[in-house]
Amino acid sequence: MNIVKAENLTYEYIRRDEDGNVEGITTAVDDVSLRVKQGDFVAILGHNGSGKSTLAKHINAILSPTEGTVWVDGKDTRDEEEIWNIRQTAGMVFQNPDNQIIGQVVEEDVGFGPENIGVPTEEIWERVTESLRAVGMYQFRKYSPNKLSGGQKQRVSIAGVLAMHPKCIILDEPTAMLDPNGRKEVIRAVRGLNQVEGVTVILITHYMEEIIHADKVFVMDRGKIAMEGTPREIFSQVEKLKALRLDVPQVTLLAYNLQKKGVPLPDGILTTEEFVKALGL
Template sequence: MNKKMIECKNVVYKYEDGGEGNYRLAIDDVSMDVGKGEFVVILGRNGSGKSTIAKHMNALIIPTEGKVYVDGMDTSLMENVWNIRSNAGMVFQNPDNQIVATIVEEDVAFGPENLGIEPAEIRRRVDESLKRVNMQEYKKHAPHLLSGGQKQRVAIAGVLAMRPECIIFDEPTAMLDPSGRKEVIKTIKELNKKFGITIVLITHYMEEAVEADRIIVMDSGKVIMEGSPRKIFSNVAAMKKIGLDVPQVTELAYELRKEGLDIDSDILTIDEMVDALCRLK
């Protein structure tokens, strides 16, 4: 059995920039794996290549050089694309771009209907998917009347109804207010921990990345760091050098250490900070 959900092997992606044969290198020899059931966050500034690599994982774009495999299927082969997109769903920044129907439950049914699933099974999938994202009581509502966080959860339910093994989230909270962001991240965590769905989350919010099993940091189209949230965020100086923040409490620990306080550099949460401060003599 293939234990890797996604494999990127020496991926290069160039796109035409301003015509006249000018090309820009968006992805520069990137190799990375995502294991089945893993929760991986990809971080990077705007223009780092993180969204471009995400689109490779769903066969929305094909590498200029190198290979991408989703559950062992080569994304460059046309005959695999349908299966890849059923297996690895994608949720984008703007939920309005993903919602196609005027009633929530009809929107969630859209994907399985296109797969040719029989009506009784679609009904079951719609109910189950809305339940998983805590939106079952809104199934008769009009999506355009929902909040941003609720719309994004409906978009996630629409992907879940296709029964994917993996969901790639491309900055799904970028357009949401703080409470909407919290709702969506809680939903993503539950899908991973409770239901074993492999998650790839592209974000620039450091607090969201704390929840991951592993973080991959990209800059200028390359992978420059990889490791657990604790390992990545304890490199405060290296993160700042490439224009990324770290969680606020991690930065506070970093500043306190600079002032001579004996405090761990890999603190990630407020509770850990409180414990560390209480232990100071």
């Protein structure tokens, strides 16, 4: 079952000068077709300006295709009548936690979404409790969001999306502004949602270590999908990734450099454990 399906998706921006005259057209997403299976953890990589965020914004109908079609849980995102259903099915978390939290108290913030769609009060509280537990923030439910760290705020944002009972969560560089601990907390919470709650995860990131456990990776370049495969398949192609302005995890790069010096190591080593084993230790 595919939760997201894009067929020949193209999205064009019209650039205008100061007087509003058309200067040109930029194709941000160029004839992309992809499928995301229900329950998968999918990563999207790509350099700045490669079109990954534009692609992501189509999945919860923030943007509508110029050409082609996107279906979320079988619903066409251009269908105005389905827009709210689509946004409930596919929730989005952005880079800056401060732009996503509106409540004065953590639990109020998480309850905001369900309240807006008319969920009965008692059920709102159930959802708030579940969601905060799922991201490990339940003990902070009475806190003011101002008192939380970046990683904690970002987990509250995720809980807010989770309270809408989505089938799919799209996270657009959720860890870009966080310190190492915050980054770990958020990624752990996201993996938990995927594995325990079975929520489909689409993660956009510039941190290669965050996606070594993904089921599938898409690499975007100039609006197109340039590479597609498992993390091991993708990270085996060090030179190609570098040409696309990307990187590999440090352990992968170390193994790759040693391999070039003649140490017999397999391609695409992803973890320290694999590396130690491959060295015969």
